[in-house]
Amino acid sequence: MSTILLDVFNVWTLGALLLGTTLGIIIGALPGLGSVVGLSICLPFTFGMDTVPSLTLLLGVYCGSVYGGSISAILVNSPGTPQAAATTLDGYPMAQRGEGGLALGWATVASVLGGLISCGVLILAAPQLSRFATSFGSVEVFALIVLALTCIAAVSHGNTAKGLLMGLIGLMLALVGTDPVTGAARFTFGTPFLSAGFDLIAVVIGLFALSEAFWRVATGNAESAEVSGVRMTLPRLSAWKGRIGTLIRSSGIGCLVGALPGTGAATASFISYAVARQVSPRGDGFGRGEPEGIVAAEASNNAVTGSAMIPTLALGIPGDVVTAILLSALVVHGITPGVRLMTEHLDVVNAIFVVLILINLVMMVVAFPLVRLFGRLLMIPQHLVTAGIVVFGILGAATVRGNPLDVLVAVGFGAAGLVFRLTGFPLAPLVIGLVLGPQFEQTLRRGLLLNDGNFLSFFTDGPLAAVLFLVAALALAAPVIGALRKPRLQDSETK
């Protein structure tokens, strides 16, 4: 306990907490940046830090950016992040009525409470899941990775084939370099640089930060909006009467959706919004500036931040790109993610729990001055933001291993990322494949060695692995069945 307090309550961690949360809210509030780009450009600052302060900075950016998206969603009808898209539905009509400050108050309180509820769920669920996961053998871990990859592919932009293809490319990229078992060189093309494989952070910076900058230049999508100074007003306690149920329900939905791989906060907020609209007696007012709509969207999208960490911390399986980046930050600090993360690095995991709670509390305090500054933040010329993304991308890639050739890798993946984005190929499965690739290979080969090279025995080895493979198959089959049923339904509707 005293170790956790020392890890968290020191000047470096608390400074990282304040800085990360503030930066996160600013990044989230600026339309077009978002959590992943924010994390990518903040990564280089963490390389020289200790483990806990570096994770604190990144978690602050993550949680802050999810909340920050609501500021621009409410004030300029342009969600800073996709997670805040549902917030515009009621937030902007309130701002149009001159209640922008109050709408921000509803969003802030709902975000903080949703985030705190998800922290509670994380603290209760992650150790249980982790204890269960320590009994996993190679086959079960392999099945779990297959399930994670198929789930992420299945929900990728509604196109499973493209998602699977990107996941396979990610897995394949993870195999480049020296084979860990035999020491043989694989796809290194005789270059010593590739013998250590592609650096995950250089790839992430390329795919998300640099490709974002290239996309901004390619599409000319860099519009600014103007907004006058707004003061945030918290809603009165009496105004919560009849709305607490929506807060708790939406937080629950956010926790549930966040724990599933590949779904994310945007999905959670729209599901919560739709459910609240159906269930609430004020449902008719939704879409016309009803605060309960803001509560539903914001409580759920912030509840995702804690629960998304459940599979990440308990199983070492990242559910989305954000948690993949957080895991890669752990790798930089010499911590190997996996099913034994919680047992071998309990001090770090416990510190993360405390930090997540503190971030949600700090967010409430930091939000007040940042909302007032929002008008000035929007005045930052977008082309300078783009230039900043490029330079931070180069800095991050150049410092991660101290190898200047990693910048070449980042630029190459940035160009590839732009092409993928313009053609609708999802980037998340590629990164998740790259993160899980080494574990995927290790568990597969170990499982094969233990089963005399018989892959079929993976399905009969134990009930858990069989169930995981079955769920993975269903996750793949569901979109295909849905696509086959769609024309039939359309036919019956036209008849």
Place this chain on the structure above:
Amino acid sequence: MAQNSDRILCLGLVTLAMAAFGWSFIGGGGINAASTDQPMRLPRILLGLWALLGVGCALRPARSDDTSDGRAQHLGRTTALIGMLFLVAVSLPTLGYLVPVTGGVAVLLWLLEERRPLPFAVSLAVLGPGLWALFHHGLGLRLPLMMSGGVF
């Protein structure tokens, strides 16, 4: 147009997978006669699946729910930006960080149509030497140097 670019990309990915598959037989990996565990077995399986899925993506009909992030209107400028960054990346091992990145930032600002002298100069100073000084000297994160043991 979007469907064509989609197909071209899929076929490009299939070609890449096939080339890597071919390379796996000639470019090392080796054979371990004492074990059934071969270093190139998993990559070949993955490359095979990659090629199959690529063909599947290229052949499938257009779908209304396919989404891309937007339409490229300034491809020439973007290509110039990517080309410039490749040059910066290639020159980093020999010229160090400061010189190529400062030059690159100047080109970048010009490509982003920053023509006002003062904002140009301030942005260049902050994003080039400013961030270099912060990272290299302030945060102690070593950036590539022009000469080993040199100042920049």
